[in-house]
Amino acid sequence: MGPYGFYVWSCFALTAIVLVICEWRARIRHRHVYRDIEVRVKALGDTE
Amino acid sequence: MWKFVHKLASPPHFYHIAANLISWFAMPGLLLIGYGTYAGLFVAPPDYQQGDAFRIIYVHVPAAYLSMMAYMAMAISAGIGLIWRIKLAHAVAAAVAPLGAWFTFLALATGSIWGRPMWGTWWEWGDPRLTSELVLLFLYFGYMALRNAIDSTSKADRASAVLALVGAVNVPIIHFSVEWWSSLHQGPTLVRQGGPAMDTAMLYPLLAMILGFTFIFGALLLRRVRAEVLYRERRKRWVRDLILSGKGKR
Amino acid sequence: MTPRRQRMLAVGLALGGIAIAAVLTLRALDDNMMFFIDVSDVVAGEYPADRNFRVGGLVVDGSVEREPGSLELRFRVTDLRCELPVRYTGVLPDLFREGQGVVAHGRMAGEGEFVADTILAKHDENYMAPEVAESLAEHVTEQTAGLRQGSGECNPQ
Numbered sequence: 139m140g141p142y143g144f145y146v147w148s149c150f151a152l153t154a155i156v157l158v159i160c161e162w163r164a165r166i167r168h169r170h171v172y173r174d175i176e177v178r179v180k181a182l183g184d185t186e
Numbered sequence: 187m188w189k190f191v192h193k194l195a196s197p198p199h200f201y202h203i204a205a206n207l208i209s210w211f212a213m214p215g216l217l218l219i220g221y222g223t224y225a226g227l228f229v230a231p232p233d234y235q236q237g238d239a240f241r242i243i244y245v246h247v248p249a250a251y252l253s254m255m256a257y258m259a260m261a262i263s264a265g266i267g268l269i270w271r272i273k274l275a276h277a278v279a280a281a282v283a284p285l286g287a288w289f290t291f292l293a294l295a296t297g298s299i300w301g302r303p304m305w306g307t308w309w310e311w312g313d314p315r316l317t318s319e320l321v322l323l324f325l326y327f328g329y330m331a332l333r334n335a336i337d338s339t340s341k342a343d344r345a346s347a348v349l350a351l352v353g354a355v356n357v358p359i360i361h362f363s364v365e366w367w368s369s370l371h372q373g374p375t376l377v378r379q380g381g382p383a384m385d386t387a388m389l390y391p392l393l394a395m396i397l398g399f400t401f402i403f404g405a406l407l408l409r410r411v412r413a414e415v416l417y418r419e420r421r422k423r424w425v426r427d428l429i430l431s432g433k434g435k436r
Numbered sequence: 437m438t439p440r441r442q443r444m445l446a447v448g449l450a451l452g453g454i455a456i457a458a459v460l461t462l463r464a465l466d467d468n469m470m471f472f473i474d475v476s477d478v479v480a481g482e483y484p485a486d487r488n489f490r491v492g493g494l495v496v497d498g499s500v501e502r503e504p505g506s507l508e509l510r511f512r513v514t515d516l517r518c519e520l521p522v523r524y525t526g527v528l529p530d531l532f533r534e535g536q537g538v539v540a541h542g543r544m545a546g547e548g549e550f551v552a553d554t555i556l557a558k559h560d561e562n563y564m565a566p567e568v569a570e571s572l573a574e575h576v577t578e579q580t581a582g583l584r585q586g587s588g589e590c591n592p593q
Contacts, residue, residue: 231565231566231567232562232565232566233563233564233565233566234565234566234568234569234570235531235536235559235560236559237568238532240563243563257520260490267446269440269443269444269447270440270445271440295505303529303530304529304530304531304559305529305531305556305557305558306528306529306531306532306555306556307554307555307556308531312471313471314469314471316446320492346550348450350453351447351451352450352454353449354451355455359458359462366462366469367469367470368470368472368474368492369472369473370471370539370556370558371473372558372559372560372561373560374561375561375562377564378561383561383562383563383564384472384563384564385563385564385565385568388564388565403554412522427448431488
């Protein structure tokens, strides 16, 4: 990669990090939403 | 056809179909990116001017392309939601924004890292291409901030849809900025008269990367829209049934 | 008219209005949106006299003269119509070479010379392997042969 190795590799590394963050954030968001509803539904279910 | 579209647009159906669709997007996406990364870094010849630094194109161009495509997808969904009052369309628009912002950030960051060794600068204020892409990032931020500021989902949908549609003017400005005004950034390589100005050994990995990124974007979007749909339908019966049945966790 | 059609019309009209407003604004801003000024315009005296600005063009083949023992160099830039002498002291970007596009930031000194404090390099939209570029080189030399005859004056093509 010669003198530009640092620039090229940091771009690819940054891209990998961003893609992982996007996937991770999407999963977290889904899990949070699911859990919040689960707590509420279960609480309501108990009183019924 | 329309029956299928209508069925897909109904939140419970979308929620289930999307779960299966995600891997159909993620798999080819990862394969294409795997091939594109390998071929781009190790097979494609170095550029006659830029040497190995040109390999940054394999992440920079897909990111920049998707930053604009995502905005178009957001604006079109918002428009459909506004006109036809389709709930799923608003959910899609809301789910695109954070992804679009990340890809815009990626395009700006990789462009900056590319600019340092080639142009001789990380960033130049006043350059039309750089400035309009930065405006795109702020449009995404503004869209998300506006949504956050409004408590009522339906009001947030409508207000943010107007912002998304107004901001869409910026997308063609980004694309044509290098032709309309003088810029440090070179003209388009792929979308130009006479076809792409690139050796095929360099071009094929780039096309693979663009397609692969698009698939991955689709997979990420489906995952985000599912979460968004679940949140919006949290008081609906189908969601209650889904949770009680213990399915739909994934 | 159904409510849906009304909404469609409203969105369409709003978009059209915004597009027209954007085009008008951009046209009005046209000169200010220019990242750099063409060499011909600078030679014709169309540049801000009281502040720094950028000039963009190609480095004329064979025009680069380095001051021995320092980082100072002189060269000429051209937009294929006019030429402008540039003086610069400092580090150059890797892509700087004769025939390459550059953007110089600085101001006009006396005697029609541009004194740059920053030199940025532009590259074109073509990507190819070095071997391919070499086989194309003859053709390119023919194209730019005219540049070498430039004498600092304007010769419109």
